Amino acid sequence: MTTKKTIAIDMDGVLANNMQHYLDYHFNETGERISAADIQGLPEISFLPDPNAVRRHLQQPGFFRTLPINPDAQEVVRDLNERFHVFIVSAAMEFPWSLNEKYEWLAEHFPFLNWLQFVFCGDKSIIKADYLIDDHVKNLQTFEGEPLIFSCFHNINESGYERMADWKAVAQYFSGK
Numbered sequence: 001m002t003t004k005k006t007i008a009i010d011m012d013g014v015l016a017n018n019m020q021h022y023l024d025y026h027f028n029e030t031g032e033r034i035s036a037a038d039i040q041g042l043p044e045i046s047f048l049p050d051p052n053a054v055r056r057h058l059q060q061p062g063f064f065r066t067l068p069i070n071p072d073a074q075e076v077v078r079d080l081n082e083r084f085h086v087f088i089v090s091a092a093m094e095f096p097w098s099l100n101e102k103y104e105w106l107a108e109h110f111p112f113l114n115w116l117q118f119v120f121c122g123d124k125s126i127i128k129a130d131y132l133i134d135d136h137v138k139n140l141q142t143f144e145g146e147p148l149i150f151s152c153f154h155n156i157n158e159s160g161y162e163r164m165a166d167w168k169a170v171a172q173y174f175s176g177k
Helices: 018-030 053-058 073-083 098-109 137-141 167-174
Strands: 006-009 085-091 118-121 131-134 146-150 162-164
Touching (some): 162 167
Parallel strands (some): 131 146
């Protein structure tokens, strides 16, 4: 009997489409449209014309609760959950209300997972798993298992990690494991 391996999955930028949410908030605030192509490779925290805008959006109650979900995330995570131990690992301490909003978002979009599979933390270096799917190199650098970078606008120029272009790529990567 083989033991199931463990997959830790980030929420923001991996399950949820932060990029689109930032662009929508920017448009609603300024009326200015910025395309996804315009921001490729720019730092997540300062890619908007107003360098304080991202932090301002992140500090608005409701931001995390209304994040759009990335295509195919639900189906792929459902399948992975049947074959692996799956945990959603999300930094939720910097913006205190985000903890409740992230919990509600996960419960809505991933009802097949239970609360025991949600790990809210500040520093992901404490996470022990076989795989980590994350969009931030800082989290992958300290991970002791197999780090997988999930493509997001701010990390397209990063190398040195197995890249997951989208959730179909994640499904393909784990199909033979």
